[in-house]
Amino acid sequence: MRSPDRGHSAFAAVALATLSAGAALGLSACSLGAYASQADSGEEAPPTARFTDYSHTVVERGKKMLELKASTAELYDVSKKTVLTDVVFSEFDPDTGELVSLGRADHAIYHTDTKDAEFSGSVSLESKRQDAVLQGEYLRWIDKDKRLEGRLDRTVTISRADGSSVSGAGFEASALRRSFSFRESVEGLIVDKKADAGAAK
Numbered sequence: 001m002r003s004p005d006r007g008h009s010a011f012a013a014v015a016l017a018t019l020s021a022g023a024a025l026g027l028s029a030c031s032l033g034a035y036a037s038q039a040d041s042g043e044e045a046p047p048t049a050r051f052t053d054y055s056h057t058v059v060e061r062g063k064k065m066l067e068l069k070a071s072t073a074e075l076y077d078v079s080k081k082t083v084l085t086d087v088v089f090s091e092f093d094p095d096t097g098e099l100v101s102l103g104r105a106d107h108a109i110y111h112t113d114t115k116d117a118e119f120s121g122s123v124s125l126e127s128k129r130q131d132a133v134l135q136g137e138y139l140r141w142i143d144k145d146k147r148l149e150g151r152l153d154r155t156v157t158i159s160r161a162d163g164s165s166v167s168g169a170g171f172e173a174s175a176l177r178r179s180f181s182f183r184e185s186v187e188g189l190i191v192d193k194k195a196d197a198g199a200a201k
């Protein structure tokens with residue numbers, strides 16, 4: 001099936017990469033005590049740094065391109081990840097300032113070594129231009145393959161304002177092929193605008 005918006009997966013990953021980079025820049029401007037690694041004990045080391053009410057904006061050619069906010073952001077140098085809560089990220093057209101994409105997640109983990117990302121809780125990715133919304137409880141971005149995937153035990157729903165809606169388990173979307181698929185329990189309704197227009201004549 002054709003993907004409603006090839007930017008969904010890439011946008012999510014770019015947003016988290018931006019937050020990670022911004023937080024790292026913030027670290028360079030302050031003095032933090034180094035934490036001892038607890039890797040040998042099997043316990044995760046405490047975060048290297050923690051931010052609350054985090055906000056980061058990317059400006060291109062003098063105009064806002066990306067804005068990311070999170071209630072908390074924790075950086076873990078040892079395990080090479082950034083953990084966020086209550087994440088909201090917005091993408092804007094740098095030429096017009098128009099909001100083109102919007103994403104939300106209760107929890108997110110960005111792996112700084114692989115650039116992979118995980119979203120959990122209530123997850124929503126919306127494309128204003130494509131008039132499509134993707135909702136689920138878990139999504140994972142695989143940066144190497146430019147792929148967004150769900151789980152077999154979690155349902156993902158893609159819907160449009162025209163009434164079209166498709167749900168299923170084992171969701172997978174390819175940003176390279178601009179397509180998506182479900183592995184199990186697929187159901188939904190696709191509104192055929194051409195058929196409706198023909199019937200109206």
